[in-house]
Amino acid sequence: MEKKSRRSFVKALGVSIGAAGVVGGSSILNSCTQVASTNSDTITLLTSSGELVKVDKSQLKPADLPSLSENQKRGREGLPGRKFVMVIDLSKCRNARQCMKACQNHHQLRPEQHHINVLQMQDAENTAPYYMPKPCQHCDNPPCTKVCPVNATFKREDGIVLIDNERCIGCRFCIAACPYSARVFNWFEPRDAEKYEGVTYNIEANVPQKKGTISKCLFSADRLRDGKLPSCVSACPNGVYWFGDQNEDAVTNGTTHETTSFSKLIKDNAAYTLMEELGTKPRVYYLPPKDRAFPFQGEIDQHHS
Amino acid sequence: MKKQIILTLVIALMSVSQGFAQEWLVPDDQKTLTNPSEYNLSNVKKGKDLYIKNCKSCHGDPGKHNGLPLVPAPPDVVSEKMQNNTDGELHFKITKGRGGMPQFEGTISDDDRWRLINFIRNFDPSREQLLVDAPPKKAKLLASVNEVEKKVEIFAEVESANGSFVTLTDATVKISAKKAFGNLPIGEVLTNADGRAEYKIPETLIGDENGMVNIVVQLDEAYVTDNVVLDAAKVGQLKPQPKLIKKEILWSTNENIQTWLLLSYLGAVGAAWAAIAYVVFQIFKIWRLGKE
């Protein structure tokens, strides 16, 4: 066990791009992880948005990517002083599903696995249907971490509920405990498992995924560490998502990059949280689907009955 | 049931993709509507404000062709694709939306939608341009933060006709504060006759854990200048950092487990296994007695 983790540590001694703009700008490649060295000249890298790119070896210089144990340690601590919060403006969503796509690429998810899922909702028989993106709610009273038998899922001081899939035993008690159906399980080998072989586990992206373990939305904690917005927030073309630090009372829109006061935004728009009667205290706020920018196109079916 | 849903989804998707390929058809009665809002400076100005608030994020700045790279691309206001529409067509499209274009029926009043069209027509080559945007001028912006009085002191100059820099008066200076993922606008101030301005930083501004704030100062779009990002200064409130993970909380890891829970668990388990150990010891005694 000890031996194995050491080997993969050496294997994944990270690399970062030395010269800018090798493949579409250095910003994409900032936090790449080495996937496999194919021959002496080129090397395959995994970008933080989940793309695999081939890069000339001479363009690379070693960077200090933390080892697995170091990664797990800092992943458990979180980003100091932050308290992340998301605001989802339901009036802006048109079911473009760019968030779902970006998320699945980033977190190595199969097409049926959703860290974020855009649901078609209708609250009562005669009320208007609307689209509702539903990530993990990162509850402040998380029912999932309450039941985990092995400390494999936990709440960080910055508000994010994370998973350590090196620890998870796959009992799925957390799936049963989550009222938001936010958790997914790797019932099979995860997508592109062979491509990710040998990649050091990044707890903040939960990549590589592992068969027989749990996964869920992590607010792209690895991107937050780099000062970037979560994948879904950045990918949205319609300005649905606001994301920021509740401590400094500011949220930034992923589409327009406009920044505004978090407290003012949720007060002015009468924001609410999902199923607040369950006492889970979500960190994801919803702005009501009033004056929707796009008409509802789907056909609502009463699936939960 | 399920099949039906998939079918409708497929049909919906097909119709959407077809819609993109086809012309955006506007009903004839809508097409021929005329703009009831008079084409005058006041309405164009109002339309501009509305445009900046609702349209700019996708369609970009007029004439700059810097709209979002969406499919289909949102056309620039000055483009033929935009201007070839009749007023009625524009009004219909703004009202109803399609695909990536939102419907503004509920969010912008009918009068205001017509004013938006007034603004769009400002860039119609066949009309007189009422709102003339002068080409942006080169400007210089200096700013510093006064930590004691909690204010930003600004000095602005603009390039004059002869190439030398003169004081910039009556220009809007925007002040924002750097946050985790962007700059939060906190206020605006006008420069005075000396090209100077002072901005009082509001008491409510939140800084980092030491109250430090990076203030960003910029001029409006009429001027070309580098934004001034000031060094962090202690002008904000201390960022509150309430502890989320408290001692003795059920959902946390073992380090924060409730004492009563741990004690009852260990107590019960310990007692049970002590009793079991005692019974095993009794069995051992039976064995010892048997040897005698």
Added chain:
Amino acid sequence: MDKVKSPEESRKLLDKITFDLTRSIVKRDEFTNFWYFLLIIFALVGLWGWGIQIRDGLGVTGMRDYVSWGMYIANFVFFVAVSLIGFLISSALHLLKIKWSKVISRVAEQVAIAAVALAGIIIVTDMGRPDRFLNVFLHGRFASPIIWDVTVVTTYLTISVLLYYLPLIPDLALLRDKGTDDIPQWKRNIYRILALGWKGHAEQYKIVAHAMRILMILIIPVGLSIHTVTSWLFAATLRSGWDTTIFGPYFVAGAFVAGVAAVIIVMFLYRTRYGLKDYFEDYHFNMMGKLFVLVCLVYLYFNINEFLVPGYKMKTAESIHLSNLFTGKYSTMFWATQFFGLLLPITLMVNKYFRRPVPITIISVFVLIASWFKRYIIVIPTLEHPFLPVQNVPENFQHYAPTSIELMITIFSFMAALLIITVLAKMFPVITIWEYAEEKGISREIISEPKK
């Protein structure tokens, strides 16, 4: 206790009792071999299925992200339920000084050991990463009901084994001393070792009685917690159908029903197969029948509470769940379990006729099957209806149907449980000989005197 007999009479009677009760140990015919063969083949097929599951992942089951607990958990709850009978018969009834249950207590312990052992094993088959099982002990989180469950299951298994073993010691010595040559030598060697040099001293008897008493008291809280904690695996969540406060006693009451049925079936099999008509008498079946009705009534009471109260209010999510049970997809299964598992045994067995061995065994078979299905509809329908709609996932995520692999592993677990019971019955007497002999008025001196 019958009146004291003369030593000669006693010896004769003891020989007869020993002869009758060792028949299961001695008997080895074609049928026994066939039975073993059957059990082992099915168990191996199940293990093969488990191998496939470990290789390919839990995706080979019918479980998916929404219904993420399936038949394995239903099996687990079922086994835990059946195991609780050990606590009821060999402890609770004993402590209440009820005499007729003494003969049955070893059967109850056999069933308890087999069931709780398989409960422990089946839960491992449900794990996504069984290779990380040790994490439960290395990183155990004390606030998690799963850790409590692991603790009580192991504790209960240990206590059950001790409760089985302690009264067995004098029997083993008796078989060691008086066993005929019909018993294979290797079995007698095992008896000699396990008998711990039992000599039948008064002191030794006293220790056995003392230790038994401690265990019987200890098993009350442990037995109650094993099934209460199991119910908390569900009741600790927010889901409708599980989010209820009476789940603990509801599960315990249901467990007694399942356990009594299981014990009656095993009793009947021993009675017919090993010719123990004079030991598991009609009287015992009659009394078990009365006990059966009692536990069924208690369970019925909890069922009424469990379904009437939320059914009266019909809160949104609850109403979806309940209408699914009452009139929807699971209605056949639901009403069948209520009918065969509760109404039928109560209405029939209040009548003395149905408390005779054959009818009561047939009823018990129905009840046992019904109680398995009851566990199934406790686990699955709730998960099929989460609070938020199930969308953008393949069709098989919306409903649960067990796959052949799950059936294989389930069959494995049942076969393994039967194997444990069979091995125990083939190794050791199914009734405590010395206790029974004492009951018949045979003195301890005669029981422990060596073979002439």
